[in-house]
Amino acid sequence: MSGIKFCPECNNMLRPAEDRKEKKLRYVCDNCHHSEYSENARIYVNHIKTYQLEETDLHLDYGSDPTLPRTDRECDSCQQTEAVFFQVPNRKGEETMELEFRCVGCGKKLIHDHN
Numbered sequence: 626m627s628g629i630k631f632c633p634e635c636n637n638m639l640r641p642a643e644d645r646k647e648k649k650l651r652y653v654c655d656n657c658h659h660s661e662y663s664e665n666a667r668i669y670v671n672h673i674k675t676y677q678l679e680e681t682d683l684h685l686d687y688g689s690d691p692t693l694p695r696t697d698r699e700c701d702s703c704q705q706t707e708a709v710f711f712q713v714p715n716r717k718g719e720e721t722m723e724l725e726f727r728c729v730g731c732g733k734k735l736i737h738d739h740n
């Protein structure tokens with residue numbers, strides 16, 4: 626990422642240094658006091674986006690959603706024997722290969738078991 630840089634003036638190896646005022650990474654030469662800003666590295670990243678998939682964000686009315694595929698799976702909470710399943714979105718909202726099973730009766734997440 627931030628590779629080693631050399632001074633264009635004297636070929637001394639540049640030392641990375643924070644510029645707190647500009648919030649940038651700077652490279653300075655201890656030999657001739659040349660300094661330059663790094664083009665790509667920002668040392669302070671203020672806007673890291675975090676996506677959190679909350680349980681409450683998932684809609685619970687699975688039984689009435691005709692687009693979801695169904696399978697036989699018994700719910701231990703309400704004795705429903707039907708469950709819907711879908712691919713779990715990852716934090717970016719993209720589908721993953723992981724399947725989640727939800728009871729059509731109560732919306733409870735069913736544990737993966739294979740019988």
Ligand SMILES: [Zn+2]
Nearest residue numbers: 632635654657
């Ligand atoms: Zn230099």
Ligand SMILES: [Zn+2]
Nearest residue numbers: 700703728731
């Ligand atoms: Zn249930």
